[in-house]
Amino acid sequence: MTVCALAELWLAQFRDMTGSLEVPWPMTGAAHRSTKFSSEREFQCPRCSKQYHWKHSLRFHMRNECGKAPHLKCPVCDYKSKQKSNLKTHVKIRHPLEFSNYF
Numbered sequence: 001m002t003v004c005a006l007a008e009l010w011l012a013q014f015r016d017m018t019g020s021l022e023v024p025w026p027m028t029g030a031a032h033r034s035t036k037f038s039s040e041r042e043f044q045c046p047r048c049s050k051q052y053h054w055k056h057s058l059r060f061h062m063r064n065e066c067g068k069a070p071h072l073k074c075p076v077c078d079y080k081s082k083q084k085s086n087l088k089t090h091v092k093i094r095h096p097l098e099f100s101n102y103f
């Protein structure tokens with residue numbers, strides 16, 4: 001049984017008890033929020049405090065991103081960037097002839 005189904009059940013009981021169609025306090029969204037739509041991020045990187053919903057995201061971050069030097073290198077010159085969009089802009093401006101080969 002899913003959390004949503006449980007919430008529905010709880011709600012039905014509440015309506016039976018009170019005869020009210022008004023939904024009380026946390027039931028409208030709490031059940032949803034407590035599952036994968038959680039607004040709380042539970043996994044935090046100990047090095048840079050970045051937060052992630054998922055443990056595997058954090059693990060990926062720690063292994064591949066955190067504390068890493070810029071790892072995207074221009075295929076033409078020695079320019080390096082952390083962000084693909086920056087690199088793209090760089091190639092477009094500096095190496096317009098090569099641009100279409102890479103992007």
Ligand SMILES: [Zn+2]
Nearest residue numbers: 045047048066
């Ligand atoms: Zn980090």
Ligand SMILES: [Zn+2]
Nearest residue numbers: 074076077079
């Ligand atoms: Zn370059």
